[in-house]
Amino acid sequence: MTTTTQPIERDVQELDRVTIRFAGDSGDGMQLTGTQFTRTAAVFGNDISTFPDYPAEIRAPAGSLPGVSGFQISFAASDIHTPGDAPDVLVAMNPAALKTNVGDLTAGGALIVNSDAFTTGNLNKAAYASNPLTDGSLKQYRVFEVPISTLNARALEGLEMTSKQIDLTKNFFALGLMFWLYERSMDPTLSWIDQKFGARPVIAEANRRALKAGYAYGETTEMFHTVYRVPKARLAPGTYRNITGNEATGLGFLVASKLAGRPLFYGSYPITPASDILHQLSAYKQFGVKAFQAEDEIAAMGATIGAAYGGALALTGTSGPGVALKTEAIGLAVMTELPMVIVNVQRAGPSTGMPTKVEQADLFQAVFGRNGESPLPVLAPATPGECFSLAIEASRIALKYMTPVIYLSDAFVANGAEPWRVPSLDDLPDISVPDAVPGNGTFLPYARDPETLARPWALPGTPGLEHRIGGLEKADGLGNVSYDPDNHHRMSVLRARKVAGIAADIPPLETYGADEGELLILGWGSTYGALRSATERLLAAGHQVAQAHLRYLNPFPANTGEVLSRYRRVLVPEVNLGQLAFMIRGTYLVDAVSYGRVRGKPFRIGEIVDEAERILGVGA
């Protein structure tokens, strides 16, 4: 290392978009590093999109391949929709992180490695036969070897800390270096350090020093000849914050409870990747939110039904395996026609599957996965920010139609972050519904609103409305137990019609791109960004294509069939093996082409473009 007090002449290169991936041991603080970079870029005014990718093991053996944790952030001067197909910069804190991530780095991309970690022991743990830093295997990248551990330890000299504690701060050295390289201010992170470690001055000082040392290293080393500038994005005017999908979900339901004028109840059992919603709602005590950690998934669902029966805006949240356990009780909610929302933050299955990885393969489970004819509305947010508005929409539908609603998030949209324009409360809809009140004559718990087919919500505590409901089939109107054959058919049809009728009360399916033409790319959920970006590329190449993205999976928007009919082919990319494609084919008799990949990862834009071009016959 050469140090000099003379300023070094460097080029400044302006870029529209940069994608960085931080990768290291799951104990190396890569998620924190990525989050800090994200906040800084967001506050600066870039558009951002992130993809945290972490192992299920809390602390896999240090240096091992399964223990690698990654955080990818794309930040840009323009509107972006995905965290980027391939990183331009990879920060690898050890050989295992290099090995599992370098394959994704763009050719010519920058590779910053902590050279201190490339010991024989660590190379063996990562199953490297020879040291990749010296064997020429990284020739296609710009490799920057930085002895991060040593430099960081030197910067922290004199602090009363163990060498292990010192080593834990090296992620902030790497962060400081990246801040310098991309002309970012350290201030947001410095104030975060003050807030987080204020009570522990030594730790705070260590993190400050590590961050500043990384930044100073960039300034003084001659290793980097260029710094990069990514100007602010031109976002719509307003107040912004950075938000993840799970945060937006929790916040959306909090706001929904106020818009509905009802207390919020959340019954849940801890499960990845939904637990953050439980944590967030548990902290909203000042709002009167009652978050209940149940003894199991079934109890969480049962308690949610009980709270809905009592008049609360009731929710439960889980992932696919949890929904499997709740299934019988969801059927009870369908039968008793009580309003509630079931949040499924999907993850890779079946069974325990890959609990921290991305997949959207619970669509069939949501739409069809109950015994009997058991219809319920299913909604899916497309972006982290949209999790907010769709939480309100799911609540609106549940309350207005007296029905359980499934809200299908997934690990990608839940953990990913983007800048979010904070809405004004005045712009949000009133979603309140009245409680049933005693009228003349016998109370009919299954009388229906002629427009919505919703039954009355008669809350315990209301004199004169004493009635009994339950899982047994009920006589139309009167609500007594009924085994009458025609009544069962009529009630089954009524429940189905009620849910189908919601199609008239939701926005039409919109298209982006050509109004008609060769190909429609139809998706749902968190694939939105990749499909949108792919469509942009295909349009730029002159193809007659469009994108349509479903937020409502049951019922489909009323114009869906008409939209499908305007394109010669329909491509349905999904992170499952063709579930929406199957539903589209079955519902509309359209020869939809499925593109399904389940790798535990979101789609890359490039693969969607390739598949679309294959169908379009380009380059064949």
Add this chain to the structure above:
Amino acid sequence: MTQMTDPAETQPVALTRKDFVSDQEVRWCPGCGDYSILAQTQKVMPDFGVPRENIVFISGIGCSGRLPYYMNTYGFHSIHGRAPTLATGLKVARPDLMVWVITGDGDALSIGGNHFLHTMRRNVDFTMVMHNNRIYGLTKGQTSPTSEFGKRTKSTPLGSVDRPVMPLTLALAAEATFVARTVDTHTEHLQHTLEAAGRHHGASFVEVLQNCNIFNDGAWREFTERDVRDDRMLLLEDGRPMIFGKERDKGIRLRGLHPEVVTIGQDGVTEDDLLVHDAHAEDPYLALILSRMFWPEYPVPVGVLRDVERPTHSDLVDAQIEQAIEKSGPGDLATALLAGETWTVE
């Protein structure tokens, strides 16, 4: 939302048993013990002074599950084993309501065992009445968690290889604050026990020994029949020595960790040597000993084994909310929306 009211604050209402009888035709087998449990439940209801609309009966699946249909209150016939979970959510959302959970030995202890355990330890403020007939009746006669070891049923033609659980021991182990046992045919005792359970603030568990005259006739006959019950059952009375027998000459004495049956007047045994019942003891040891006593080794204890006060689940939930508001004021949505760092785009 309906205005929430504390049951204690509502004006006492003068109701009669008939006010709690719904218009539904009761459909249990003739001779079923459930008729008696229903009748005593309806009879005891007016004594609480709670308006009908503030009472909710929640049941699971099994013969007992039908009871809410026959009560002219709010009612919810849920799914197998899950009634305690609905009751928990309802009580959290609506602490103002009086909630009863009606269940059976299969519903509460087999498929719903986990919820039984956790609602008891949370001290959810409801009264759970478990109809225990030691058999699955609605599914036509299979072994239940309280069936005797070796019991021959349709699913155990060579005899059950599972040992039965002791429901009262389970409830005590799960930290239940009110634990009692009674018998379907001992109507007066049944009524008093239901009343005491209903008045308890917190989770109350009542095991009702009930006959299934179709699939397990005489389930408890050996010690509940009129001619033998005084000698084979121990009527627990708080603060009184444990005496039983037609001649009131038998009692329970503690030897080491074990209870033993003694005869007053024999071998110098006097009333002073007998165990004195203390349902309000903070520790559960005496109640645990009683919960393990069963015929034929011992007379079967009936009555209230344990009745202690602890804050209920919904009390604690509400207190946390009140404290949070007291400390930092009511939540402000605009602040929550703008949490973290924000920036403005012009």
